[in-house]
Amino acid sequence: MGGLRLAMVVVAALAAPAPPQTAGTADAKARAAFDSAMGALRDGHRVTAARLFREAIEADPRFVAAHEQYIETRQDESRPEIEALYEGWAAAHPDNPVYEWGLAKIAGNASHAAEAHLRRAIAIDSSFAPAHADLAMVAELKGDSRAVLDSLKRASDLDPSNAAYAFRYAYATKAVDPAASNRLLQQVADRFPGTDEGARALYWATFEMTDVPAKLAIFERLRTAFPPEHSFWSESAMNDYFDLLTAVDPGRARALAADMQDRIRAASERKIWDECAAYASALAESAELRAKGDGRAALRRLDGVKPPRGSLDETPLGIARAAALEAAGDRDAAYALLLDLAVKAPSDAAARELTRVGAALDRDPAADLRVRREAASTPAPPFTLRAYPGDANVSLADYKGRVVLIAFWYPSCGPCRDELPILQRVLDKYKDRVAVLALNVRPDEKDLAGAFLANRRFGFRLLETTGDWAETTYGVTGVPATFLVDDAGRVVLRPRLVPTARYERMFELQIESLFR
Numbered sequence: 001m002g003g004l005r006l007a008m009v010v011v012a013a014l015a016a017p018a019p020p021q022t023a024g025t026a027d028a029k030a031r032a033a034f035d036s037a038m039g040a041l042r043d044g045h046r047v048t049a050a051r052l053f054r055e056a057i058e059a060d061p062r063f064v065a066a067h068e069q070y071i072e073t074r075q076d077e078s079r080p081e082i083e084a085l086y087e088g089w090a091a092a093h094p095d096n097p098v099y100e101w102g103l104a105k106i107a108g109n110a111s112h113a114a115e116a117h118l119r120r121a122i123a124i125d126s127s128f129a130p131a132h133a134d135l136a137m138v139a140e141l142k143g144d145s146r147a148v149l150d151s152l153k154r155a156s157d158l159d160p161s162n163a164a165y166a167f168r169y170a171y172a173t174k175a176v177d178p179a180a181s182n183r184l185l186q187q188v189a190d191r192f193p194g195t196d197e198g199a200r201a202l203y204w205a206t207f208e209m210t211d212v213p214a215k216l217a218i219f220e221r222l223r224t225a226f227p228p229e230h231s232f233w234s235e236s237a238m239n240d241y242f243d244l245l246t247a248v249d250p251g252r253a254r255a256l257a258a259d260m261q262d263r264i265r266a267a268s269e270r271k272i273w274d275e276c277a278a279y280a281s282a283l284a285e286s287a288e289l290r291a292k293g294d295g296r297a298a299l300r301r302l303d304g305v306k307p308p309r310g311s312l313d314e315t316p317l318g319i320a321r322a323a324a325l326e327a328a329g330d331r332d333a334a335y336a337l338l339l340d341l342a343v344k345a346p347s348d349a350a351a352r353e354l355t356r357v358g359a360a361l362d363r364d365p366a367a368d369l370r371v372r373r374e375a376a377s378t379p380a381p382p383f384t385l386r387a388y389p390g391d392a393n394v395s396l397a398d399y400k401g402r403v404v405l406i407a408f409w410y411p412s413c414g415p416c417r418d419e420l421p422i423l424q425r426v427l428d429k430y431k432d433r434v435a436v437l438a439l440n441v442r443p444d445e446k447d448l449a450g451a452f453l454a455n456r457r458f459g460f461r462l463l464e465t466t467g468d469w470a471e472t473t474y475g476v477t478g479v480p481a482t483f484l485v486d487d488a489g490r491v492v493l494r495p496r497l498v499p500t501a502r503y504e505r506m507f508e509l510q511i512e513s514l515f516r
Contacts, residue, residue: 025066030059034066041073050074061089062098064130071105082106097121097128104134111138111448129158133165136172141411143452145175163188163197171204175421175456178208186218189225199226199233206237210501212248219244223256229263242276246283246316247349254280275308279317286320295327313502315347322353335361343372346509347502369513377490380406380483381473385439385463389450394437394463396489403434403514404485407460408476410442411452416480419497422504423482424458426511433515436460441467441479486514 025031037052053070056063074082083106090099097120104117115138121131133155139147152169159165170184188201202222209215219241222228228235238260245253257277264270282305289298302321307314318341325334338354341347342365351365358365384395396404405423409416423436438460440449446464453462470476474483484492492514495507 025060025063027060030056030063030066033059034063037069046073061093061096064098067098067102068105071102075106079106095124097124097131100124101131101134111141114138127158129155129165132158141448141452143455145456148172149176163192163195166191167197167201170201193225196231196233199231203233203237206240207500215244228260243313246280250280250283250287254284272309279305279308283316283320286324290323290327295324295329299324299328314345315341315350319349319353326357331357331361335363339368339372342369346506346513348505351509373492373513377486377492380485380489380491383473385465387461387463388446394461399435400489401487403487403511405434405436406483406485407436407438408441408470408479408481409438410440410479411445411448413479418499419480420458422497422499422507423460426508427459430511434511437463439463439465439470441465441470484510
């Protein structure tokens with residue numbers, strides 16, 4: 001059931017900026033004002049909240065969390081006013097780094113201005129951890145992985161009790177050493193047991209793992225050490241745990257669903273776990289009937305069964321239905337079902353079954369897949385765009401004869417930045433058989449785009465366009481958006497790029513199905 005919360009979880013963890021700074025205050029008056037402000041904010045009283053955050057700041061000018069909330073509460077409605085306020089504070093109190101740090105927050109994605117303010121904050125006080133942590137965000141926009149790690153390591157060393165810094169450092173290490181990142185993420189859970197950041201670290205430790213037993217062990221640790229009824233991240237992980245178990249052990253999936261039924265009390269979530277329990281029971285019981293040689297009963301047991309709401313992995317149910325059809329003596333129907341599954345959501349498990357059943361029927365699955373994909377394809381809209389650095393014009397037609405990935409993105413888009421490594425791994429694996437055209441839809445981020453790709457050593461052709469052009473020509477209304485174009489210049493599909501082992505392998509199989 002990895003799709004249940006997948007989009008929300010990815011946005012929350014990858015696209016969002018760092019969590020609110022946790023630097024607190026020893027001043028009782030400042031703390032009381034801050035707590036009252038947070039209550040007002042929850043009730044929708046932004047003006048009152050802003051006034052109370054300001055009172056907390058006046059009681060303790062170094063109260064970082066109060067500054068952050070004050071800026072976020074007021075910035076959208078009065079940015080020039082709040083910028084002038086912080087500039088005045090910075091001039092009047094040149095020994096307090098929090099004001100320069102606040103100006104960096106106000107600058108936002110204007111990375112040059114933000115970086116200048118952060119470096120001034122560090123010059124005032126080199127032990128001011130929030131400035132080092134936010135400097136990592138600036139470095140990330142440039143694609144400078146080493147600078148990201150250096151800044152986050154410094155922040156974490158300065159504030160070792162800050163679980164958010166520890167998590168961010170462990171997660172960012174993935175860009176240079178995925179294995180080390182996985183170890184560090186698990187160490188975050190060791191250092192911060194029972195915390196939301198500990199659960200978050202374990203969740204992301206599982207995300208790209210291909211070692212199924214190790215992945216199952218981490219899921220089980222999450223279930224027992226970070227009770228899912230008390231943790232968003234642990235509950236989200238149980239969805240992925242269930243998905244994995246339905247593929248490898250439907251009986252254990254059924255037991256997990258029953259456990260979650262006992263734990264979860266929210267009506268909407270409880271209903272989904274009820275669906276999961278019914279789904280896992282159907283898969284397990286159908287397998288038991290097949291083992292007894294009763295293919296027709298196994299097939300009937302799956303009548304009307306659907307994956308739980310939000311589940312994006314239909315492979316276990318598809319394979320189970322095909323196996324029941326074959327056991328019932330209808331191998332042609334089993335092949336047709338497996339072919340549909342391989343087109344819609346390819347996986348190695350489905351490919352193995354398709355190849356096996358196809359051999360028994362003297363069919364060529366690769367040829368059948370190609371026919372199906374070509375039938376559903378549409379001509380890719382032609383284009384000629386300016387490449388940079390440099391002034392060369394690049395046309396889609398230049399790549400005819402190769403599989404092409406057209407990626408619409410821009411540097412300050414967090415989900416975009418996290419999809420690009422997937423595209424690079426495709427280039428590394430398939431080399432000259434694939435080309436990636438990275439179309440930056442934000443001309444104002446042109447320099448940032450070039451620096452990002454160069455620093456990350458991505459081998460894409462960077463092209464300049466606009467959001468309007470992307471929408472008019474390719475129907476793109478939001479980024480990231482990727483189009484898979486075959487060697488004849490036809491759009492075959494818009495793949496879903498998610499940094500998980502299952503989705504990356506699905507993406508590879510989609511590409512491989514286009515090779516001749």
